[in-house]
Amino acid sequence: xxxxxxxxxRPAAVQGTGSSSAVSKCSAAARGYIQDRFVRLLVGPRRRRxxxxxxxxxxxxxxxVDHCVEDFLLKTQSHPRTQIxxxxxxxxxxxxxxxxxxxxxxxxxxxxxFPNVACQxxxxxxxxxxxxxxxxxxxxEGLGVITFSGEDYKLLGVDLSELSELQRALKEAGLDNEIPxxxxxxxxxxxxxxxxxxxxxxWAAEHFSQACFLLYxxxxxxxxxxxxxxxxxxxxxSALHSLTQYPDCEAQQRRFFGKGWTECxxxxxxxxxxxxxxxxxxxxxxxxxxxxxxxEWHLKCSHYFVLTASKGMEPSWTPLLPNMTVPHRDGPVxxxxxxxxxxxxxxxxxxxxxxxxHHSVLIKPNVILTTGGFGEEDGQHCRMRSFHVLIKHAxxxxxxxxxxxxxxxxxxxxxxxxxxxxxxxxxxxxxxTSPSSAGLGMLWxxxxxxxxxxxxxxxxxxxxxxxxxxxPATLRWRHSTTEVIFKGEKYLFLYGGRxxxxxxxxxxxxxxxxxxxxxxxxxxxxxPESRHSxxxxxxxxxxxxxGGLGAVEQxxxxxxxxxxxxxxxxxxxxxxHPPLIPRYSHTAxxxxxxxxxxxxxxxxxxxxxxxxxxxxxxxxxxxxxIDVEHLEWPLMLHNHSSVFLPNEKELxxxxxxxxxxxxxxxxxxxxxxxxxxxxxxNH
Numbered sequence: 001x002x003x004x005x006x007x008x009x010r011p012a013a014v015q016g017t018g019s020s021s022a023v024s025k026c027s028a029a030a031r032g033y034i035q036d037r038f039v040r041l042l043v044g045p046r047r048r049r050x051x052x053x054x055x056x057x058x059x060x061x062x063x064x065v066d067h068c069v070e071d072f073l074l075k076t077q078s079h080p081r082t083q084i085x086x087x088x089x090x091x092x093x094x095x096x097x098x099x100x101x102x103x104x105x106x107x108x109x110x111x112x113x114f115p116n117v118a119c120q121x122x123x124x125x126x127x128x129x130x131x132x133x134x135x136x137x138x139x140x141e142g143l144g145v146i147t148f149s150g151e152d153y154k155l156l157g158v159d160l161s162e163l164s165e166l167q168r169a170l171k172e173a174g175l176d177n178e179i180p181x182x183x184x185x186x187x188x189x190x191x192x193x194x195x196x197x198x199x200x201x202x203w204a205a206e207h208f209s210q211a212c213f214l215l216y217x218x219x220x221x222x223x224x225x226x227x228x229x230x231x232x233x234x235x236x237x238s239a240l241h242s243l244t245q246y247p248d249c250e251a252q253q254r255r256f257f258g259k260g261w262t263e264c265x266x267x268x269x270x271x272x273x274x275x276x277x278x279x280x281x282x283x284x285x286x287x288x289x290x291x292x293x294x295x296e297w298h299l300k301c302s303h304y305f306v307l308t309a310s311k312g313m314e315p316s317w318t319p320l321l322p323n324m325t326v327p328h329r330d331g332p333v334x335x336x337x338x339x340x341x342x343x344x345x346x347x348x349x350x351x352x353x354x355x356x357x358h359h360s361v362l363i364k365p366n367v368i369l370t371t372g373g374f375g376e377e378d379g380q381h382c383r384m385r386s387f388h389v390l391i392k393h394a395x396x397x398x399x400x401x402x403x404x405x406x407x408x409x410x411x412x413x414x415x416x417x418x419x420x421x422x423x424x425x426x427x428x429x430x431x432x433t434s435p436s437s438a439g440l441g442m443l444w445x446x447x448x449x450x451x452x453x454x455x456x457x458x459x460x461x462x463x464x465x466x467x468x469x470x471x472p473a474t475l476r477w478r479h480s481t482t483e484v485i486f487k488g489e490k491y492l493f494l495y496g497g498r499x500x501x502x503x504x505x506x507x508x509x510x511x512x513x514x515x516x517x518x519x520x521x522x523x524x525x526x527x528p529e530s531r532h533s534x535x536x537x538x539x540x541x542x543x544x545x546x547g548g549l550g551a552v553e554q555x556x557x558x559x560x561x562x563x564x565x566x567x568x569x570x571x572x573x574x575x576x577h578p579p580l581i582p583r584y585s586h587t588a589x590x591x592x593x594x595x596x597x598x599x600x601x602x603x604x605x606x607x608x609x610x611x612x613x614x615x616x617x618x619x620x621x622x623x624x625x626i627d628v629e630h631l632e633w634p635l636m637l638h639n640h641s642s643v644f645l646p647n648e649k650e651l652x653x654x655x656x657x658x659x660x661x662x663x664x665x666x667x668x669x670x671x672x673x674x675x676x677x678x679x680x681x682n683h
Contacts, residue, residue: 021187022091024050024058024662032288033059038093038100041128042121052289054662057300059285060269061216064306065186067276068214069094071319072182073103082180085110085170087160087200088188091121095153099134108152110175112166115145115157122148122155145169160188161196163203180210180313190217190242197242198259205260205311212317213261215307219248219268223608224634225299225660232663248606249305261309265320269301270603276320279552286503286553292415292435292478293659294533294549295585295601295638300661302605332606333581336622339611339679341631344652344671348456350399351376352388354667355655357414360641363447364423366392368643369402369461370654371445372413372431375667383412383433389456390652390671397671400456406463413440415477415533419492421513424448429494429511432477438500439475442466442516468516473509475499480536482543486510486521486564493543493562498532504551506530522568528560535588535597539616542569544595546614547583555582555602559595559614576614576621583609586637589644589651591680593617596644598651599637609637611651613679624679636666649677 026043027050029036040047050058069084076082086094089111098104113121125131125148135150146169148155154173158166175181183204189197204211220226221243233240246252249266256264267275273282291297310317358373368390375384387402404411416431428443444464479497483490490513497505506529510519534548534556543562550556559574586600586609597612610626628635640656651674657666 019046019091020662021058022046023048024054025062025093028055028058028062031055033285034062036062036093036097038096038131039091041131042091042093042124044124050662051659052291053293053296053300053659055289056285056291056297057661060273060301061186061304063277064216064269064272065094065184065214066097067272068306068308068319069098069182069184070103072180072212072214072317073098073107075313075315075317076180077105079180080106081176082107082182083110083175084108084182084184085112085175086184086186087112088185088191089113090117091124092186094184096131096134099152104152108154108174110154110156110170110173112156112158112160112169114159115147118145118147118155118157125155144172146173149173160200161192163196163199166200167203167207177208178210180212181208182212182214184214186214186216187218189215190240191238192241194242194245198255201256201261202259208312210312211261211310212313213256213307213309215252215309216304218243218303219246219252219305220303220605221247223605224636224666225303227634228660228666229303229663232660249307252305252307256307256309260311262311263313263316263318264307264309265318266305266307267320268605269304269306270298270605272306272320273301274554282552290435290500292432292498294553296658296661298555298601298603299638299658302603333604333623334578335607335610335625336613337679338625338627339674339676340627340629341635341653341672341674343631344673345396346399346670348399349401350670352384352386352401353390353399353654353671354657354669355384356639356657356667358384358641358655359416359418359428360643360654361418361420361426362643362645363420363426366645368652368654369418369426369445369447370641371418371428372411372416373639373655374414375655381665383414385412387461389459390654391456398456400459402456403460404463405460406465408463408465411443411463413477415497416440417479417481418445419481419483421490427481427492427516429474429481429492430476430479430497432500436500439477441471442468442474466516470509470511470516470518473511473518476505478532479505480534480545481511482536483513483538484510484543484562484564484569485541486569490514491519491521493536495536495543495545496531496534496548504530504532504549523562523571524565524568525571526573527571528558529556531556531584533584535586537588537590537595539590539595540564544574544588544590544616546588546595546597547580547586547600549584555584557582561616574614574616575619577619578621580612580614580621581609581623585639587640587642589642590616591644591646591649594680596651596676598642598653599640599656601638611674611676611679622679626674631672633669634666635672636668640668648675649680650675 095109355373355375360370370388413431426445446462476497492511495508531548541564583600583602595614636657653672
């Protein structure tokens with residue numbers, strides 16, 4: 001979409017975002033996300049295949065706009081005449097899609113964009129028979145700012161920030177102030193100075209007797225994802241101006257009420273997808289492509305909103321009234337306090353710890369091994385081949401790359417688990433290369449006795465690939481593998497996750513720690529619902545399972561304890577109060593009867609998850625914010641790993657981040673230390 005606001009060279013940069021959007025929509029249409037046979041004609045030779053995450057992002061944007069536009073046309077069908085004014089329409093195909101499916105019986109569509117964008121689009125329409133036949137060219141182009149004129153379609157070349165010029169052009173084109181009018185601003189107003197976009201919103205309310213407004217744009221500029229998003233647009237020389245003044249849904253709602261609108265509803269895109277998208281349509285979209293970037297998808301959706309406002313409409317126009325079976329967005333999360341994040345004092349190179357989807361494990365006191373994940377190696381983003389070790393000595397951590405014996409491409413895995421079974425042996429279970437891979441089975445990691453090793457670069461890890469009868473159970477990722485004790489024997493409890501065939505698993509296996517064979521042990525009680533990206537901790541010989549992403553890609557807020565009985569195990573629900581906020585992609589630790597949940601993703605876009613402490617004796621659940629004032633970069637706590645050092649009551653956060661929609665990949669550059677002594681007092 002082209003967007004108007006003053007000052008060179010920004011208009012050109014802003015127009016570039018419009019062209020990029022059109023290319024992304026074209027790619028999404030080609031993969032079946034949206035039904036649009038016209039966008040390819042308007043994009044022309046610039047076509048490019050986008051990533052599945054970008055496809056989902058443009059799907060939800062298009063669906064939100066179409067949902068509201070079609071609702072407007074439906075609610076006003078008894079009126080003899082209506083009109084739609086698309087501000088900064090760029091190369092959008094909305095008019096052609098509506099005309100093609102017969103929804104424009106008595107509606108005229110006006111589109112406004114920068115003069116050169118409007119001229120380019122007018123030329124394309126005249127050149128393409130599929131487009132010109134639909135619109136019916138009446139030969140009215142070239143009349144001042146009107147670059148194309150059909151009976152029910154007018155294309156105007158005007159800078160939106162020049163309101164008086166816009167008013168003159170619209171009057172000349174025949175816009176009627178007295179009939180129902182829908183204004184559409186799809187990622188447009190935020191590129192204008194706030195005073196100018198405010199004036200436009202107020203002008204629409206004051207000058208049109210029956211007006212509706214549809215706004216889709218960004219929000220939450222100050223959390224980690226928001227900072228990456230802002231930086232991206234600043235780099236493109238198309239800064240997001242309205243975010244400072246209107247950072248969230250509530251501020252945008254107040255903005256419209258203050259500018260003369262009498263009805264206003266707003267929701268972020270997670271809520272729109274849950275509440276306003278039928279379940280069968282959700283499932284259709286979720287099955288279109290192999291996909292494993294849930295965190296980035298949900299974060300993207302929490303940073304975009306759709307708003308509808310109206311005045312003078314009878315009955316009032318409220319297309320965003322959600323299906324009430326889904327809980328509505330709650331108020332802000334109540335924080336019990338804050339924990340200060342500090343960059344770890346490190347000696348030697350830590351670049352290899354800039355990764356996500358990896359696993360870190362304490363292989364002995366003060367020695368941490370990190371394996372797998374996606375990050376930066378030799379200046380390129382890739383699946384990580386290197387293993388890293390952190391060794392603490394004399395109060396500081398030393399980082400280094402581990403030498404590997406028998407390396408293999410299958411070592412480059414994401415979302416696997418590592419279980420330390422002795423001081424010299426660890427078992428890697430599952431993981432994937434790509435979301436369509438079949439999973440990667442098991443791998444022994446054998447390392448020498450390291451009691452005296454102070455230099456990580458001196459450590460060698462031997463890799464031994466395993467073929468065992470338990471292999472089919474291990475072809476999964478985003479699962480958990482937790483040590484349990486049954487009748488004095490050690491087992492690994494393998495639970496949940498997902499696979500190339502199943503988007504979410506709810507099964508479990510008991511893997512005998514020595515024989516690596518699956519053992520049938522009776523389990524009673526109601527089983528947890530299927531989940532992946534949950535957390536699991538050993539406790540009292542059993543397992544604590546918390547959160548995760550459920551079958552319909554919705555975060556879960558349940559906590560379960562798999563308790564050891566004489567003849568087997570039993571699932572028990574752990575009740576928390578207040579209820580645990582549903583989340584996933586977090587890590588967890590148990591200390592002194594308290595379950596610590598670290599980071600993750602939730603749908604509460606008013607804040608990001610910090611540390612949640614659940615008292616397993618009383619069920620009391622307290623949320624603590626992580627104070628990142630001393631960090632110079634955004635701390636993204638999903639797809640991270642964490643190691644708890646019980647003696648120091650210190651939590652070490654390693655890696656984390658992800659591919660932030662189309663804004664670039666963020667990797668936390670350094671490990672971070674959290675002192676928990678103030679929230680874990682001595683007894």
